Amino acid sequence: MSCHESSKLVPDYFDETLSLQQRKAMETHLQNCADCQEALAEAKSINVHLRQWQDEPVPQWQRIPKQLHVKSEPARPRFSFWGQWAPLAGAFVMAVAVMFNVQLQVQDYGFSIAFGGGSGIDQGVIAAQLEEFENEQRAAQQQTLQLLTAQLEERQAGNNARLLETVIEQFGDSTTRSLEQVMAYFEAQRQQDLQLMQTSYQRLADSDFQTIRSMQQLANYVQYQGN
Amino acid sequence: MSFTDQDEALISAALDGSARAWERLVKRYEARVYNFSLRLTGNQTDALDLMQEVFLGVYRNLHRFRGDAQFTTWLFRIAHNKAVDMSRRKYMVTSLSSVAGQDQSDEEVLDHIANDNGEHDPERLLSASQGNAEILGYLDILNWEQRLVVELKVFQSHTFDEIAEMQDISANTAKTRFYTALKLLKAHMEQSHELS
Numbered sequence: 001m002s003c004h005e006s007s008k009l010v011p012d013y014f015d016e017t018l019s020l021q022q023r024k025a026m027e028t029h030l031q032n033c034a035d036c037q038e039a040l041a042e043a044k045s046i047n048v049h050l051r052q053w054q055d056e057p058v059p060q061w062q063r064i065p066k067q068l069h070v071k072s073e074p075a076r077p078r079f080s081f082w083g084q085w086a087p088l089a090g091a092f093v094m095a096v097a098v099m100f101n102v103q104l105q106v107q108d109y110g111f112s113i114a115f116g117g118g119s120g121i122d123q124g125v126i127a128a129q130l131e132e133f134e135n136e137q138r139a140a141q142q143q144t145l146q147l148l149t150a151q152l153e154e155r156q157a158g159n160n161a162r163l164l165e166t167v168i169e170q171f172g173d174s175t176t177r178s179l180e181q182v183m184a185y186f187e188a189q190r191q192q193d194l195q196l197m198q199t200s201y202q203r204l205a206d207s208d209f210q211t212i213r214s215m216q217q218l219a220n221y222v223q224y225q226g227n
Numbered sequence: 228m229s230f231t232d233q234d235e236a237l238i239s240a241a242l243d244g245s246a247r248a249w250e251r252l253v254k255r256y257e258a259r260v261y262n263f264s265l266r267l268t269g270n271q272t273d274a275l276d277l278m279q280e281v282f283l284g285v286y287r288n289l290h291r292f293r294g295d296a297q298f299t300t301w302l303f304r305i306a307h308n309k310a311v312d313m314s315r316r317k318y319m320v321t322s323l324s325s326v327a328g329q330d331q332s333d334e335e336v337l338d339h340i341a342n343d344n345g346e347h348d349p350e351r352l353l354s355a356s357q358g359n360a361e362i363l364g365y366l367d368i369l370n371w372e373q374r375l376v377v378e379l380k381v382f383q384s385h386t387f388d389e390i391a392e393m394q395d396i397s398a399n400t401a402k403t404r405f406y407t408a409l410k411l412l413k414a415h416m417e418q419s420h421e422l423s
């Protein structure tokens with residue numbers, strides 16, 4: 001195929017929009033051009049071959065888009081009127097209850113609702129409970145303090161004795177006098193440590209009592225606000 | 228009631244929200260759209276994806292259909308646009324598009340065909356009959372633009388002016404693509420026959 005007309009003639013042959021005059025010119029050229037005859041014959045053959053396509057069956061697929069499902073079957077609301085408003089109403093009741101300090105008491109003869117904090121809480125009872133709690137805490141801490149002090153004293157005495165034995169082994173009896181001085185120094189240090197330890201524990205205990213008092217003050221304040 | 232009138236009645240009912248009417252409308256054209264998609268994509272999975280996109284596009288734009296053109300013309304215009312979109316996304320024929328372009332010389336084209344041993348992924352053609360599998364094998368050597376022109380000319384019987392308008396190219400460019408595609412197909416068919 002060397003005729004440069006082929007590239008135009010072949011597509012034109014398949015184009016139904018050619019005028020009668022154009023088609024006649026094409027046929028005239030074809031009668032005199034073996035290259036174009038061959039090119040056209042091949043193109044026709046390919047066209048026939050491709051047109052042997054047999055339509056394939058369509059596999060199963062979702063024909064109806066989701067949007068149309070929604071349109072054709074209007075979805076019922078998930079909740080009824082009361083179902084929609086119930087959570088909001090519940091939240092509102094809870095908010096009112098918190099705001100007005102509502103107290104619900106269930107007793108043998110029924111139940112009672114009280115607004116504000118005055119009627120339900122006896123200030124004297126709270127004060128007595130806090131006093132009792134403070135005393136219990138104080139006694140427990142004193143006991144713990146004494147126990148810790150005793151343990152510390154015992155441990156320091158043991159350490160001093162072991163240190164003394166070691167020194168005696170190293171320096172012998174000739175240094176007995178010096179050792180007595182060292183021993184006196186250790187004893188003084190031990191007493192000082194004990195005092196320091198007792199002071200620290202006492203501060204710690206005082207801090208706890210102060211916390212309890214703060215709680216008591218807070219309870220009194222809440223009581224006052226309720227009233 | 229004529230075929231067109233039935234289309235219009237179904238379109239009107241579908242626009243009013245009738246799923247049944249829409250389903251009937253789809254069933255009238257799904258085989259044509261599916262086979263169009265299969266010839267363009269070369270495999271069932273992509274063909275189904277393309278068909279779904281086409282009908283979804285039709286559904287979304289159904290209210291814009293004025294009835295001044297045939298529904299099939301309007302439908303296949305959407306199908307063409309969706310196919311172009313899909314080709315841009317997926318590079319349907321990436322393996323060949325870079326070597327079988329229209330700017331190639333004949334030698335390059337024939338070199339490419341000589342290197343093509345004619346084997347195509349058999350899994351892609353499972354659904355097709357023997358003849359269809361062979362046709363898909365031939366179409367597979369074309370790049371996307373050539374394949375689309377062949378589809379629109381041979382199978383959809385559009386004029387080159389219509390093809391040019393659809394693809395926003397000149398009619399001469401459409402003709403050149405068609406002629407190049409025919410040359411490629413001829414060379415490939417000859418080679419296949421020699422091998423067999």
